[in-house]
Structure formats: structure tokens, C-alpha cells
Amino acid sequence: MNDLDWQTYAAETQAIRAGHRRSPEGEHSLPIFTTSSYVFDSAEQAALRFTGKQPGNIYSRFTNPTVSAFQERLALLEQGERCLAFSSGMAAIMAVGMALLKAGDHVLCSRSVFGNTVLAFQNYFGKFGVETDFVSLTDLAAWEAAIKPNTRFLFLETPSNPLIEIADIQALADLAHSRGCLLVVDNVFCTPILQQPLTLGADLVVHSATKYIDGQGRCVGGAVIGNTELIENSLYPYLRTGGATMSPFNAWVFLGGLETLALRMKAHCDNAFALALWLEQQPAVAKVHYPGLSSHAQHELAKRQQSHFGAVVSFELHGGKDQAWQLIDSTQLLSITANLGDVKTTITHPATTTHGRLSPEARAAAGIQDSLVRISVGLENLTDIKNDLRRGLESLA
Ligand SMILES: *Cc1c(COP(=O)(O)O)cnc(C)c1O
DSSP, X not given: OXXXXXXXXXXXXXXXXXXXXXXXXXXXXXXXXOOSBOOOSSHHHHHHXXXXXXXXXXXTTTOOHXXXXXXXXXXXXXXXXXXXXXXXXXXXXXXXXXXXXXXXXXXXXXXXXXHHHXXXXXXXXXXXXXXEEEEOTTOHHHHHHHOOTTEEEEEEESSOTTTOOOOOXXXXXXHHHHTTOEEEEEOTTTHHHHOOGGGGTOSEEEEETTTTTTOSSOOOOEEEEEOHHHIIIIIHHHHHHHOOOOOHHHHHHHHHHHHTHHHHHHHHHHHHHHHHHHHHTOTTEEXXXXXXXXXXXXXXXXXXXXXXXOSEXXXXXSSOHHHHHHHHHHOSSSEEOSOOSSSSOEEEOGGGTTTTTSOHHHHHHTTXXXXXXXXXXXXXXXXXXXXXXXXXXXXXX
16 A cells, blocks of 8 residues: 555545555554664665665654655645645744745735744844735735735735635736746645645645644644645755754654544534624624625635635624623633634634734734634534633623
């Protein structure tokens, strides 16, 4: 089974079986290779490995069988040629910048990306002479107008956090390519089970494996997926030097996560859709942001681009911060934490946590109201989740 043509198998099968080259011990479950280095048969073989003329393991900063298995599986699921694993999602995003950018380059980034992604481009790449502009995720004309001759890539997340807006990946890939730039998509919210940006024209996909890929909130990790040329010639040499490597233990946890990803995503999305419909009917709720609802501005695009609508729901209450905090503090079951993609449902107040560092004006411009609450819907029984929210919602209504 080790050398089957995995591309001819469905995602559920790839996620469970691809990437494991069984050792002479005949193990059924993929082992964790905890070794920093590898032994060669001869001086000649060592030389061939180091020059890249012979494939094989060298040193676990850049070659490890457990990590390689994870990379192979995730590449298949994203329908990419190659994947490289990193120590975190942010390490993966930093690697894309370090590998592709040089002083004098320009990056065009969605305004609605993970907070540390903004800081990475603005504060760190900015320090070395890379300029970044931020544009509205859903405004294609704004992207087009902001591209410069020196723009190296466009960077976005879709759906966005916390308003769950959707970008048209195909249209943005076409735009990027027509102007000689690349498109990089952070696919954390959808995972390859719901959306495969590379098949829509994106050049690189980045992941925080910390979220749905692990799925149980245990490990931090990241990955970049793309074609052989970009991964082998740009990202791999950077990983080998930069050293933000995924540990074999974490890769082993994430491999287990991938095995149940399709099942979990379906159950997450079903719970989230039902919760969004229910929230829309609550008198204390002013507006629900969820792409599965026909009230969502990009509902048709979401239907076309994603196989399901995702499992993060946000909603505004009548009132402001006090009402949002009251609802959050009334929960007993849900976890008050900004993390997402866990089997445990989490609830957070974006205006004072994930987006608390933005000025009130910047938050208002981004559409993040003080009354906004975000829920990453987990896999607990839906009635229990509703009941945990019902108490607070009824006291507000
Ligand atoms: C969490 C997250 C990241 C960063 O990943 P880490 O693994 O925490 O470094 C990047 N993008 C998105 C959308 C995230 O949710």
C-alpha cells in the first residue's frame, strides 16, 4: 500500500492512508521518528544526500519521515504538488515573506487578516524595506487599483475573521496573474475539505494546523502548499536556513487530525449552520454573519466556492460592549477563548480581544461593532450549545 497512486483516491482516503512508508517493523500506525540526524551507508552517499542528488533524510530541521508524511497528506488534500510544514501558522506566513520578498517589493494584503499577519508585513517586512498596503477583502476594484509594478503577491484569508466575509479567489488569482503577481491564500477557516484555493488559481496556500487540522487544541503548527517550483526553489531553502521546523510529535498529532478532518468539518458546519439559523431568530440578536444565510452579502459566492459554509459564526447584539460581555459571561459550557477550530465551542468578544489593538476608528472602518460576538462552533450537542447561549440571550431580550 505504500506506493499507491494517491491522486486517484478521494480526500477521505488520502487523509487516512497517504504518506506512510511502512518500516521493516510492519507498524500499522505511523511512528514518530524522534531523531535529529540520519546515518549514511558511505561517505559517497552522504555527499549525494547533501547536494540533493539523492533523495532521503539528512537532518530533522528539514527532513523527517513523520513530518514528511504530514506534508505529503496535506499536499494531496490541497491538490498541490508540494507542502512544507512549519512550527506554527505564523512561521509559515513569515516563511512565505522571507522566501519571496526583497527590499523594494510591495505586498497587497486584505485588511481582514489575522492580527499577527498584519504585524508581520507592517512591522517586520516593513523594517527591511518591503511596503504593504491593506485593502478591503471583498472590493475587487480596490485590489486592482492598489496593485503596483513592484507588487510581489496578494495575501488574503477567506472567509475572514470575525465578519466571515468571502473573497472571490478565482477573480483575485486572475487579477494577480494579469499584473505579474502571485496570490497567497490563508485557508485556515475552510481547510482543504471545504475549499481548495490552488484549484481556483491561487499560487500558495498557508495553514495554521493549530486550528481545524489538529481539531482538538493540542499543538501549534503550520504549513505552506504550492507547486514544486515555488516550494522547492524558494520555501525549502528558506526552511533549511530559517529553521522554523515542525516537530515530529506535532506532525504525528496533525496526521491523526487529518484522518478525521472530513468528518469533523461536516459535523462542525452542520452545527454552525443550525446555530446561525437559530441565532437569527433570537430577539436579542441584531444581525448574524454566516455565509450559509441568504442574508449574507456573498452567499452565492460562498455556495460556489466552498463545499460547506464553515463553522465560525459571529453576530451583533442590540446594545454594545456591555451586552456582549453579559452574554459571554452568562455561558457555563462554552470556553471563553479566542482560539478556533476546536471540538470545543469557543466564544469571544473581538473588539476587546483579537481586534483590541486597533483604534476605535479602525475597528469601525472594519465593521467590527462593540456588540459583536464570535463563536467557533464545536462538536458538542447542538441543544446544549443553544441552551448555554439561551440564558444570556433571554436576559438581554
Ligand atoms: C491562528 C491563525 C494563524 C496563525 O497560526 P498560529 O498557528 O497560531 O501561528 C494564521 N491565520 C489564521 C486565519 C489563524 O486563525
